Amino acid sequence: MKIAVLYGGVSKEREVSISSSKGIMEALKQNGHDVIGIDFHPNQLDEIINLQVDIVFIGLHGKFGEDGSIQGLLDMLNIPYVGSGVMASALAMDKFKAKQLFQTENIPVAKGNKYRMTKQTNIEAIIDDIHAHFTVPFVIKPNREGSTLGLTIVTEQAQTKAAIEKAIKSDEFILVEQFIKGKELTVPVMGKINEEQALPIIEIIPKNDLYDYESKYAAGGSEHIIPARINEELTEKIKQYAITAHQVLGCETYSRADFLLSDDGIPYILEVNTLPGMTPTSLFPDSAKKAKISYAEMIEHFIQLTVR
Structure with missing residues (x-):
């Protein structure tokens, strides 16, 4: 097939997208497809409008790529x-809206609240409200952003105001959540609609105190333990949560759900x-490999699922 891979984009995750898409394009070529790469920019939509391809593989991350645009x-x-x-x-992409949907399926979510920050917003009133409803430690992050940017x-x-100012550089909506101490886990999900399956759960041990941008994408930034060191009953519960989250959002083909396993389980x-x-240090390909699915096989599986 003739396949276009959209990469780059204009979000703060541009470099990650370029790295992901390089691997995707190499895998597609290895699988015998005719591949063209497009460095996507919203000011050059004619490249998309005039596309003559069988299918598009979106390798973008963040704004204009991951948000439905x-x-x-x-x-x-x-x-x-x-x-x-x-x-x-x-x-x-809207973490607060997604959490509301997860709650309808009885998937545990951290206590949280969303605030809209405009030029007219009284930031001191927002700070007072946050302090009235959350005790330290708590997390402040952009509501619509990825890769822990702005978190x-x-x-x-005393850190609250600076944390808000950092978050609103990425989004006018900020999300405040209770801080949960525990294990970082992630669960890749893939498959036909309503027949999705979860791949092995990954336990993430970041080299930094926080599983931040550097830990995610720098070589050696984190250690991935596959499968995660949790019992079988909990493993199956978390896998089902990931599949249910995928389905309640209406996701298709593949997704990855991130969890924090608290000290009380x-x-x-x-x-x-x-x-x-889908970079060389990314989680989804690592889990697929553990399930004896090579990178190229994984990418081809996504294509075939889409075609069907």
């Missing part, structure tokens, strides 16, 4: 693409990634 454009052009559609992409763990109230879902990273 490019999916909407491709839908209007009647161009098939790999992965989730407009609604699921937008919902998953702060507030350990004393409660797996809190953090978010679902509809376009998880």
Whole structure:
């Protein structure tokens, strides 16, 4: 097939997207497809409008890639693409909305609240409200952002204002959540609609105190333990939570759900990634490898699921 891979983009995750897409394009070529790469920019939409391909593989991350925007454009052009559609992409990107849906399925979520920050917002009133409802430590992060960009763990109230100012550089909506101490876990999900399966759960041990951008994408930034060191009953529960989260958002083909397993054994879902990273250090390919699925086989499986 003739396949276009969209990469780059204009979000803060541009470099991650380029790295992911390089691997995707190499795998597609290895599988015998005719591949073209497009460094996507919203000011050059004619490249998308005039596309003559069988299918698009979206290798973008963040704004305009993961939020439903490019999916909407491709839908209007009647161009098939790999992965989730407009609604699921937008919902998953909106962490607060996604959490509300997870709660309807009895998936544990951290206590949290969303605040809109505009030029007219009284930031001191927001700070007072946060302090009235959350005790330190708590987390402040952009509501619609990935790769822990703009995130702060507030350990004393004096840090709140700076944490808000950091978060609103990425999004006018901020999310404040209780801080949960525990194991970082992630669960890749893939398969036909309503027949999805979870791949082996990964336990993540970051080299830094926080599983931040550097820990995720720098070589040696984190250690991946596959399968995670948890009992079989908990493993199956978390896998089912990941599949249910994928389905309740309306995701398609593949996704990856991130969890924090608290010290008292409660797996809190953090978010679902509809376009998880596919870089050499990424989690999804690592889990697939443990399930005896090579990188190239994994990419081809996504293509075939989409075609079917």
